[in-house]
Each structure stands twice: as C-alpha cells, then as structure tokens.
Amino acid sequence: MLIKKPHDIKPSEITDESHYLNRRALLQSAGLMAGGLLLPSLFNPQTAEASVALDSYPNLKASAFSTDEKITTYDNATSYCNFYEFGTGKSDPSQYASKVKPKGWEVTVAGACDKPGQYTLEDILKPHALEERIYRLRCVEAWSMVVPWVGFPLVDLLKRFQPHSRAKYVRFETLYDPNLMPGQKRNVLDWPYVEGLRIDEATHPLALVVIGMYGKQLPMQNGAPLRLVLPWKYGFKSIKSIVKIEFVEKPPRTSWNLSAPREYGFYANVNPAVSHPRWSQSRERRLGSWGKQKTLPFNGYAEQVAHLYKGMDLKKQF
C-alpha cells in the first residue's frame, strides 16, 4: 500500500512546476547558465561532462518508494532548515550557505573495509544511476515536509568499499570548516557533526545518498554536495555535507545524542508514542500549513523498516 508503482507518480506531483520553470527561464535569460555561475563550481570543473555536474537532472528514474502526498514548495524546503553549522536560526542556513561554494570536495572512507581511502566526489558518484524519491521527512521538532530527492541507495555506495564483517556500524561526519560554516565558530554542538547507523539500517533500501532535490543540484543549506536521507528517522539523522564515512564495530557517539542523551537517542526512529521530554511527538505540522496531522510510526515506513527493530523496546531505545 505504501509502495507505489513508479507509474503512479504523475509529473505534476513532483513540484509546483510553474515556479520551477519560471526560475529556470529567469536564470537562463540572465545568462547565468552560460556564465557558468550556477554551473556547479561546487564540483570540479574538469568533470563538467559527467552527469553529476549538471545543475539539473532531467532523466531520473522514478522510485517505487515515492509517496504521492503533496510536495512541499521548493522555497519552503530550502529556506527553513536546521543546519547548525550555519547558525541556529531556521533562516541562517539559507542566508549564509548560499554564499558557500566548496571546491574539490573529497570523502574519506576509513575503518573496517577493503577499500579505504580518499575519494573525490566524482569517484563517489560515477557508477551510480540517479533516481528520484519523494519522501516524507519528519523533524524531531514536530514539523515535516515532502521532498523529491535525487540520489541513489546508500547500500550501493557502501558495498563498493567492501566492508568487513566486523563492521557493525557506519559513522558519518560533516565537514568542519568554521570559515565556510560560521555556525561552527560557536560551540552549540560538539563539532564536527557526527551521525551513525547500524549496518543493517545503512544497507536498507530506503536509505538514500542524496545529491539533489526538485530535479536540481542540492543547495548548500540542504547539505550539498552529499548527504543522507533516512525517511523513517528524525531529520537530524540525515547528516549533511558528508566528508567522512567510517566502518566501525561500536555504536558511534553521535552529536545530538552527546548533547542531550535524554532527548535524542541513537536510533531516533520517528515514533509518535515516545515524546520528546519537552514536547509531544504525536502530531506534526507540514511546512506551509497551519494545521496539524498525526505522526505515523517510522514516519509511515513501518512496513519497510519495522522488522529491523524487532524485539527492541522502542521506548528505551528511542
């Protein structure tokens, strides 16, 4: 029921298209495209012919995992962000991150695997066919959005590094660079931002490596150039701007869990029955809306992921 066949997704549902088209037209007429300003200086210019270096992704595979719920507007999804690396206000990331164009992005792969090393962003992305997945994302702060992400399954990436059987967890790290990310000049969290998954979670088909949204390149405030999206978990698990992936034996110490262990668990699966100590998680508000709706167990993905947590007391291991 939750799994939709790809042909169920009408293109009109993908985004408010008029807005999208207008923006493109505007950019083109301004000659920005030709000027290469928008053409991702984010990525290495040498790789410009690779599909990943385009600022939009026209031929995306649709996904059976996509929802047909109403999509959050592009403006809302890109102007209202939690990305403390750029400041703790909701509009700080879009304000400060838009000026940042990191060049020559690299990802370090380490730990219990056969293929550790430094990978350029191009190395990371090259073999993967991109698809579009329209997921719900539920923030721990009781708001949510529906976003068409562009990416590929995390499992396909992790497999390439040939993890050892000792690798029980995967640890991810965000870029630490206070000059690019002014929010890191203050110690609101223990930088760099760290997140982690159990290996069976990380290799679940819903776990997505994301490089774009709304058919376009990911804006910096949404975690460019490379992030995770884990739709059954609270948003803070979907780590942004990843520079390191490490295969480890023990559960990694994750940032929000370190900051307030009573409030943010390692698993952080969306669970309406377990309140945050300071607010109820039973309902949520979609961005752009005034009302509230019920929050579903595992954010509505229980059918796909509930088996991962069989036998666990989700009230204790929240």
Next chain:
Amino acid sequence: MPAFLIKSVVFLLCLSPAVWLAWQAFNDQLGANPVEVLTHQSGLWTLRFLLLTLAITPLRTLSGWRYPGRLRRMFGLYTFFYALLHFLIYLALDRALFFDDIWQDIAERPYIMIGFTTFLMLLPLAITSNNRSMKRLGKRWKQLHRLVYLCGLGGVLHYLWLVKADLLNPAIYLTIFLLLMLLRIKPITTWLTFRRPSLFSH
C-alpha cells in the same frame, strides 16, 4: 506635547508588533512555519514588555526622571496582552486545540508549567491594575504586585528551558533581568548615583 498625545503614541507603538505580526500572517509573510513564528514572537514580546515594565523603577532611581512612571501601568498591561496572545496562539494554533497534548504539556513539561504559572501570576496583576483596586487593596496592593519579580524570573526560566542547544538569546534576557534586579538594591543604586551625580541628577 500634551500628556494625552504622548500616551496615545506610546500606546500605538506598543500595539505595533501585534499589528505587524497579524498583517504578515494574513499576507502569508511568515515563512514556512508561520505558527512557530507567531508562538515565538508573541512570547518574546511578552518578555520584552515585562522587562520594560521592570526597567521603569531603576530608570527613575538612577536618572531622577519621573515621567516614565506614568507609562508603567500601560507597559504592564501590554505584558499581559502579549502573554494572553501567546497563550491563545499556543492553544489554538501551536497545539491546535488538541487537549490531550495540552494537558500532557502542562502536567509533564517544566517549561510549559513555568510559562503557565507565570501567566497565572500575571493575571491578578492585570485585574488589579486599576485605581479602584489600588484603593481597595491599600497596602496589600503593593505586596501583591511584587509578584512581578517572580513573573520576570518565570519568563526567563521558561525561555532558558525551551531552547534546544543555543542558550545565547535566553542568556541575554536573563542578564538584563538580573541587571534590573540588581539596580533595585539600595547600596548599589546609591553608589551609582553618588559616583556620577552630575550625569543623573535633575
């Protein structure tokens, strides 16, 4: 300027944040999560007016300037006005009148409990802010209105407790509150006015 005119201008100035918020809300200018903005802004204005009310006495002792004392009642009532607005926004929009959530909030969440208690303390202050109550209560009026210090403390604690990780803003309000409390302590004010009499005396 005639007193009446001054009061009217101040009255409208105090009302303007509410009008501005309402205007933005009706014109869809509050961004992706309008309810959050309304909750936060109404809470902030409550605290600002509370601190403004508490600033009148120190201002008078330090500067000798007596006029603002005449505006204190208005600031106090505006504190209550914004608190009521904040509470109604919380009930009707933030928690969308889901009373199961609201009871749980008030019973289990210290920051809501403190906010609610503060609101309940502001209520009698607002009710007895008229001349008739002052006369009727006599000495006890003053005693009752000392509750305002607890309201200040409550408002600041409520704020400190509700932020997720970034304590900077509530810490600024806490500092201002503590400063305003210190400036009520006799030895401190005497020392300050004695040191710079030329600046402050009228």
